[in-house]
Amino acid sequence: MATLTKRSARRQEDLASSPFDSWTRPAGGPIAHFHRQGDDILLRFPQCADFEIRPGSEEVVCHPVPGIDETTIDNVFYNSIRPLLINHGGGLALHGSACSTPYGAIAFVGLSRSGKTTLAGACAKVGNPFLTEDVIELQFSGDAYRVIPQRPLLRVFSDTADYLRQEREGENGALPKVALKSGKDLPFASEAADLVAIYVLGAGEATEPTFKPLEPQHALAEIMQHAFVLDVEDKPRLRAHFNRLSDLALKVPFVALDYRRQYDALPSLVEAVVEDARSRGT
Template sequence: MPPLHQWTLPDGSPWCVVHKLAGHYRMRFPGLADYHVHVDGRVDCHPVPGVDAPTLQHLFANQVAPAALSLQQRAVFHASALAIQGGAVAFLGESGRGKSTLATFLARCGHPLLTDDGLELQQAGDTLLALPNQPSIRLWEDSRTALLPATAAPLPAVSYTTKARFHADRLLPFANAPAPLRAAFFLGEGHADTVRLEPLSAQQAHLAWVKHAFLLDVHDQDTLRRHFHQVAALAQRGISYRLDYPRRYDVLPQVEAALLQCLSRHHASQ
């Protein structure tokens, strides 16, 4: 039976293969585990023998749970987010674009972290809230060395990545309460020679939000219709921007300054 769809790694190898079965979806992470996600929200885990508990827990929290939430008509995106100037600011981008590095730097500057990945948005009247997620952050070794104190102790290692995990609320300010979403920045490839920030049109924003959504069933018409309306409403808010900058740690203070200036202009225009 062909898969419903599959997520791939940057080298093109399969990362997660999704099949729709009777009453549930099977998310298979080759060599690691199968997760059976039921339409009522239940999740069963069937690990490959020998896979450690931290790996299984991390897969569930960062991959399976957000996908399962999409079956409950909840809007979840691949994004980091922080509470800045009284509202939530999200950073979206493909793996390797620097979401966690930027989020860690900004948190070290005093802006509380909402989530390192897996941003859930919830409508509350006319306000769109960004919900806090688990207080942890993942960093490559160079970012860990540049941004965290040498005494920072990592959480137990995850077998499928060399990224180190850290309990964020022991190192960074963490936001425990939802915050209204004020802006979203989609990260470029890092080819810019300086900090570049520009607003996205509604059409550009729509495509960008769709690209970074967690969707378990990409063929179900009801799911796609609902998701289309969620994303269309997001795109029409005029809060979506493209952000690119040289991927150097000495540029990050300039990125923060540009973000704060953009947020101030956006707030003044409302």
């Protein structure tokens, strides 16, 4: 498992190289830039931190920008850097949330701010413990994919925190979110669970919950948007990663889910989703 080594803070000076890959926000603007430094990769999060990654090494070195707190660095490491390394090493990690139901684990993927974490929290609120809030780590075992638990906290916006009625663990100065610790009213699943289905969240245009099964080719197109790739120029690893995603799309049911994005609709939505999971688990 990758470890994080934090160095002293430093300013982000201009780099001699041009990025070979970038992450951008849906509304525009950079999230991160990927640079080569010899055999290493420097992943720069502007105004946040530089992460030095040596493929094959278990150590990631971080140089934060002055004034950035450790919680922010930890969040970036666990939710961005670590899944990159999981996939680069031959594992499988997707961007999304998941919870455990009596019928198996269910996962939610979708675009940024589509409601993935809110839905996982709503599931936990009524007794279906959450497994992860941002990274879905999967391991194939026997004839099933298992969802591996991540950190026992949910990072949500303030209105969702108020809905879930949890004491806030702390404010995050770099991201407009608060962290909610797991507890009696927000249970966390500490053991892996077999994956029953992956729900692809829609745009919130439906007035009532809609469930539409996706064919494998459409499922593959969806999850390719939510995977983590460290080196887009490493063709052999890209092919292997594509094959792992293809196997997932063939072996696990994918369902397009759309619903009304209002908090008063969440209890009935969760009930409908869990019932859908029951039908697929049996």
